[in-house]
Amino acid sequence: MIPAAFDYVRATSLDDALARLAAGGGSAKAIAGGQSLLPLMKLRLARPETLVDIGRLAELKGVRRLGDGRVSIGGLTTYDEMLRDMTLHRYGLLADALPNIGDVQVRNRGTIGGATAHADPASDMPAILLALDAEVVVRSVRGERAIPIAGFFQGAFASALEPDELITELRLPGGREDLGSAYRAIEQPASGYSIAGVAAIIGARSGDRWGFCSVAITGVGEHPYRATAVESAILGGASFEAAAAHACDGVTVASDIHADREYRAHVATVQVRRALEAAAARLA
Ligand SMILES: Cc1cc2nc3c(=O)[nH]c(=O)nc-3n(C[C@H](O)[C@H](O)[C@H](O)COP(=O)(O)OP(=O)(O)OC[C@H]3O[C@@H](n4cnc5c(N)ncnc54)[C@H](O)[C@@H]3O)c2cc1C
Numbered sequence: 001m002i003p004a005a006f007d008y009v010r011a012t013s014l015d016d017a018l019a020r021l022a023a024g025g026g027s028a029k030a031i032a033g034g035q036s037l038l039p040l041m042k043l044r045l046a047r048p049e050t051l052v053d054i055g056r057l058a059e060l061k062g063v064r065r066l067g068d069g070r071v072s073i074g075g076l077t078t079y080d081e082m083l084r085d086m087t088l089h090r091y092g093l094l095a096d097a098l099p100n101i102g103d104v105q106v107r108n109r110g111t112i113g114g115a116t117a118h119a120d121p122a123s124d125m126p127a128i129l130l131a132l133d134a135e136v137v138v139r140s141v142r143g144e145r146a147i148p149i150a151g152f153f154q155g156a157f158a159s160a161l162e163p164d165e166l167i168t169e170l171r172l173p174g175g176r177e178d179l180g181s182a183y184r185a186i187e188q189p190a191s192g193y194s195i196a197g198v199a200a201i202i203g204a205r206s207g208d209r210w211g212f213c214s215v216a217i218t219g220v221g222e223h224p225y226r227a228t229a230v231e232s233a234i235l236g237g238a239s240f241e242a243a244a245a246h247a248c249d250g251v252t253v254a255s256d257i258h259a260d261r262e263y264r265a266h267v268a269t270v271q272v273r274r275a276l277e278a279a280a281a282r283l284a
Contacts, residue, residue: 033109075113130216131199179203180282194219200275
């Protein structure tokens, strides 16, 4: 439970942090809230030579509305700060998920940038970002790029992020009045991580057909994914229950001491139906 020796520097600005990460050549790592990185270091599953503390960079904090109507969440914004931000209250799926992530310490320290960069296959925020079709804005000494969330998560703890890049913002669509959203999860009681967590957005109804459906699932596959077969079934007129049966189509369902493959797949199906029902109820 004692990390290997490391150097520690506190970044004084975003540019300072980026320069230090670039100079580290892969052996330097950013630390934000430390809620994922420190446990890994204590288990010696991560052994950075230098920790670059970005925790006090005010320029990476906060929620603001962009000129094009989208909403930008700074990479260092904590779960608790998101919970208290009025701009985000219109996102039903965030209101559902945020109060249940970890405990008070995790919500006070853990950041949306850290959760996204860490790319834990059972983390809640990645499913929400996928359902919302968010954009990940990253910076390095080479400049800035915007990565569509659809291609961001590439495997368990693997993402499109380069070692010297920092997530500066997550950009969400502004939110439409004709869409409802919800998040439903069955959690592993000891850690709070999802055995299956589902983010759903539905709406734009015309007659008896839904015109929009987005469903993303965490905790089930190698990485969080969009359940496109569920979405197609809904848009094709299937009931929530029939569509939910496609929750794990094309996915190798994980199996571990908390949930075997069959149980986890069943939980995913149930949670997809519940998330769709809850999202649709918010439209009423
Ligand atoms: C007891 C416990 C319970 C938890 N329960 C849940 C839960 O129920 N649901 C859930 O989803 N999560 C849960 N978590 C995980 C938690 O959400 C994450 O640990 C946290 O959000 C990570 O953010 P951080 O700022 O602490 O990241 P850190 O631990 O500081 O960093 C994590 C990784 O991200 C990198 N990083 C950090 N910030 C950036 C950035 N801006 N740009 C690029 N890279 C960056 C770091 O280099 C490191 O590799 C739990 C954690 C704990 C300890």
